[in-house]
Amino acid sequence: EYVIIGGEIVDRGHATVDIEDRGYQFGDGVYEVIRVYNGKMFTAREHLIRLQESAEKISIQIPYQPTELEEMLKGLIDKNNLSNGIIYMQFTRGESPRNHAFPHNVAPTFVAYTRKVDRPVSSMQEGVKAIFIDDIRWLRCDIKSLNLLGNLLAKQKAVEAGCFEAIQHRGDIVTEGSSSNVAIVKNGTVITHPANNLILNGITRQKVKQVCEQNKIPFEEKEFTIEDVLHADEVFLSGTTVEVTPIVEVEEKKISGGTPGQVTKKLQQLIMDEIVKECGT
Ligand code: PMP
Structure with missing residues (x-):
């Protein structure tokens, strides 16, 4: 099973996040879940626009354009041979010594993974x-x-x-x-x-x-x-x-x-x- 971390597709076992990631400590981040049917994302564009909007509302800068992100997600779906399920993605404000105030010059942490899920x-x-x-x-x-x-x-x-x-x-x-x-x-x-x-x-x-x-x-x-x-x-x-x-x-x-x-x-x-x-x- 492969995941995306730091813009790269890697084996899940090799994906690590620091214990002082702000997502882990504060829930300081945003996410999306997109359904995959027949190996294709449904309403991907809409979800990726909302992700961008959520990030902007809390001043996290996503370092990818929605189309770029969509290509990366497609790559992961293909790599994992996912036919029906979901793709989850999140951006946190990044890794930084614990402090409520936003850190300066810290890159957001991006992770994405897929999961097989049947329709209910x-x-x-x-x-x-x-x-x-x-x-x-x-x-x-x-x-x-x-x-x-x-x-x-x-x-x-x-x-x-x-x-x-x-x-x-x-x-x-x-x-x-x-x-x-x-x-x-x-x-x-x-x-x-x-x-x-x-x-x-x-x-x-x-x-x-x-x-x-x-x-x-x-x-x-x-x-x-x-x-x-x-x-x-x-x-x-x-x-x-x-x-x-x-x-x-x-x-x-x-x-x-x-x-x-x-x-x-x-x-x-x-x-x-x-x-x-x-x-x-
Ligand atoms: N409200 C909340 C609180 C949710 O978590 C979700 C599911 N993500 C929704 C509404 C439905 O949103 P969507 O149709 O985009 O999945």
Whole structure:
């Protein structure tokens, strides 16, 4: 298994990072996960632009152009013969003696690796359960930062409750999942939280928006509440690894009769069409 470190493809066993890397000590860095279907990255350009934007928001300078980065990632996918899975990449602020203030003249640490991951076929077909949880995270959730403790605590609570995902909320307003965006369907309209500082603007969320607009499915970016979720016709998650996954039960209350709804199923198909268009079958 090969990985990228410092711009080179090396054997995983030979990739090392210093114990004073700021990613390790502070979570001082940004990351992306891109799905690979049929040996090809899906929405690579969008992910790499978001990576660049996340890095800029915390003043990390990525020393590659998105197209250059894309070529390096393609090289790794080929080298590892990855057909279906994910490619993970992160940039940290680099290695430097521990100090909260940013170091000067330190190069970011870049690592990337691939992993074989199957599509979540059964949860996409049957739907998953979720709980509600207080969104205790910071106010810059738009940055895809390595600081994921709030997200981890939320996910762990869901797992302990025998559920797949935690639907986070600030007051009554639903923000997003622990590692996914949340949308509801009410009277045929797809509603999801506006892309502001309180959520990560998911690439899958943006794809859902695009296919809704192309197929005349009403799509609104506006706040909705816990009550709206409980009374929604349909609820679904979107994300790189979960794609479009129906939520069929929240806090033990069944949504859309406990089975995936029609709009959700339609969106799964439309997203699949996009995947086939970009990556083939
Ligand atoms: N919100 C959070 C907090 C996430 O971690 C993710 C998954 N990376 C998403 C939303 C979905 O984003 P995307 O569709 O780009 O994977």
